[in-house]
């Protein structure tokens with residue numbers, strides 16, 4: 245069945261042309277245009293936020309890395325259907341076991357908030373095609389195919405709004421379950437092909453689901469993935485992008501809706517403009533930021549996105565905090581992942597780390613939120629973020645006595661430790677092109693101590 249988008253929420257069956265024309269459907273060729281200041285306004289909360297929680301949750305949490313008694317090497321998490329080459333009817337059986345009775349969306353949001361995160365992006369549908377929301381377009385979802393029998397996204401969205409976080413959803417274009425797509429050979433689903441005569445049907449299916457999301461839990465970001473398919477074309481992306489922006493003008497959409505991503509890296513090729521609002525480096529933080537480009541680095545806390553019992557390669561709190569800082573110092577957002585269990589709990593190892601990051605953020609959040617990239621090319625002792633009139637020097641390696649800030653030209657009004665409630669001024673002296681800040685013997689924080697440098701209200705730090 246062909247189901248074009250209709251903003252009345254009805255499913256419009258192909259062939260009923262008159263009916264379709266009478267309804268306020270979305271014109272595929274409409275181009276969404278906006279001025280720079282409109283774009284800045286749309287991106288404002290996201291640029292301010294700087295730190296978010298990624299949640300990969302689905303049927304793959306049940307095998308948790310193990311299939312038929314064997315741990316599946318890389319790709320055994322949320323990719324297990326592909327990597328263990330599980331036939332659709334067999335994988336579908338997992339839905340009958342999916343009963344996350346310990347799911348507590350209020351607790352998840354409290355945890356994200358305590359970590360200092362400002363938004364949550366959750367898998368509404370991963371590559372396996374299973375949906376966490378109640379969709380009329382397929383019964384293969386948490387509300388209709390599981391003993392749990394309820395939509396999982398709406399309560400999380402409600403909690404996000406209640407506790408002041410932005411709710412956002414991930415959506416995979418590649419779908420190993422939908423009959424319009426088929427496995428690319430007998431060893432793997434990825435990348436899928438599409439039955440050419442069913443492509444329009446699949447696009448309508450996606451549109452229906454995305455409209456359900458916007459009409460229901462109403463995400464602020466649509467985070468696409470699984471776009472590296474030979475049949476997904478830039479024009480498809482542009483059409484979908486425009487329709488979604490027309491449905492919800494304020495929505496922010498990542499660059500994986502389009503075909504501009506370079507290989508598996510996150511940033512767009514430079515040859516021309518591709519659909520999408522921000523770049524998506526995955527499992528890496530770029531060497532340098534790109535001026536004027538919005539991007540978000542997504543990363544796992546261990547090595548897998550979905551829950552895996554055998555993956556214990558956890559990053560330390562120190563590493564995670566420094567990643568938040570490193571990303572902000574390059575002008576990006578950090579989207580840190582958790583993979584909840586099939587019962588609906590965030591693994592204890594993740595909880596502890598989020599709480600640890602939160603302890604640092606509670607003291608030092610001002611040096612992250614709403615900041616922009618460092619003006620320095622390289623700092624031997626740490627990183628820098630900035631706001632108008634202020635530099636935040638993140639010192640990883642606490643020096644003996646003096647912190648040398650290389651090539652800072654501005655007159656410094658005041659320097660103080662962010663952790664000092666009294667903002668006691670630190671002694672600052674000029675040494676040629678450099679500035680020296682006299683520090684106390686002991687670092688206020690072993691992970692990263694922040695020295696705030698006030699360079700005057702009108703000045704923005706300029707460096708040599």
Ligand code: H79
Nearest residue numbers: 318319320322323327434469470508526542549
């Ligand atoms: O949703 C998360 C990943 O499942 C997804 N994007 C993030 C946000 C992702 N898609 N592709 N990749 C990550 C990288 C692809 C890795 C692969 Fe493999 C290498 C696919 C096949 C070979 C990893 C190893 C997965 C299977 C084996």
